[in-house]
Amino acid sequence: GQNIDQPTEMTATEGAIVQINCTYQTSGFNGLFWYQQHAGEAPTFLSYNVLDGLEEKGRFSSFLSRSKGYSYLLLKELQMKDSASYLCAPSYNQGGKLIFGQGTELSVKP
Amino acid sequence: DSGVTQTPKHLITATGQRVTLRCSPRSGDLSVYWYQQSLDQGLQFLIQYYNGEERAKGNILERFSAQQFPDLHSELNLSSLELGDSALYFCASSVAFGPWEKLFFGSGTQLSVL
Numbered sequence: 001g002q003n004i005d006q007p008t009e010m011t012a013t014e015g016a017i018v019q020i021n022c023t024y025q026t027s028g029f030n031g032l033f034w035y036q037q038h039a040g041e042a043p044t045f046l047s048y049n050v051l052d053g054l055e056e057k058g059r060f061s062s063f064l065s066r067s068k069g070y071s072y073l074l075l076k077e078l079q080m081k082d083s084a085s086y087l088c089a090p091s092y093n094q095g096g097k098l099i100f101g102q103g104t105e106l107s108v109k110p
Numbered sequence: 111d112s113g114v115t116q117t118p119k120h121l122i123t124a125t126g127q128r129v130t131l132r133c134s135p136r137s138g139d140l141s142v143y144w145y146q147q148s149l150d151q152g153l154q155f156l157i158q159y160y161n162g163e164e165r166a167k168g169n170i171l172e173r174f175s176a177q178q179f180p181d182l183h184s185e186l187n188l189s190s191l192e193l194g195d196s197a198l199y200f201c202a203s204s205v206a207f208g209p210w211e212k213l214f215f216g217s218g219t220q221l222s223v224l
Binding site: 030031033040041042043044045048050087091092093094097098099100101102103 | 112143145151152153155158166168198200209210211212213214215216217218
């Protein structure tokens with residue numbers, strides 16, 4: 001399998017910064033997706049990294065290290081609406097299915 | 111709105127029954143994916159179709175089957191339903207099937223088996 005590992009839960013304070021880590025299997029790796037899912041709703045696309053480094057998109061940034069099989073999602077200036085599950089999903093060259101990690105449940109508190 | 115349409119939104123049925131979930135992909139998308147999400151479980155990949163052909167299979171039970179029709183809509187059939195099949199079933203679509211393809215998810219069908 002893809003051996004996707006991400007923390008189950010995290011808690012942070014409104015206005016703070018939080019980093020959600022993800023490790024995955026590197027054999028045949030192509031790129032890495034992050035999705036956000038609010039409870040009972042559909043997952044929505046946040047980012048896709050294929051090259052090493054940090055990509056910034058507003059309050060959210062995503063980092064990738066291909067050689068280490070490691071990615072993180074960085075959320076700045078946290079808002080209450082950021083409380084959600086964040087899903088890490090590495091994609092592989094054999095293509096087709098996208099396998100998601102178990103997700104990190106982020107709770108943002110006032 | 112992702113552009114992916116799933117019907118019905120909710121389905122309540124009894125053990126042993128059979129149900130059909132329907133998905134219409136975004137306009138122009140040729141790939142359809144089905145995922146299952148149980149309480150406290152992650153998104154479990156079931157099956158993928160591309161332009162009418164099965165492309166990839168996950169841990170889909172033999173009691174479950176799917177197909178993609180010439181108009182590209184897809185149906186997921188669940189038979190001999192068990193209590194454990196109660197879950198949120200998502201359909202997603204993408205333009206093609208490469209590893210770079212971004213998936214767009216429908217709002218899901220909540221299945222309750224009583």
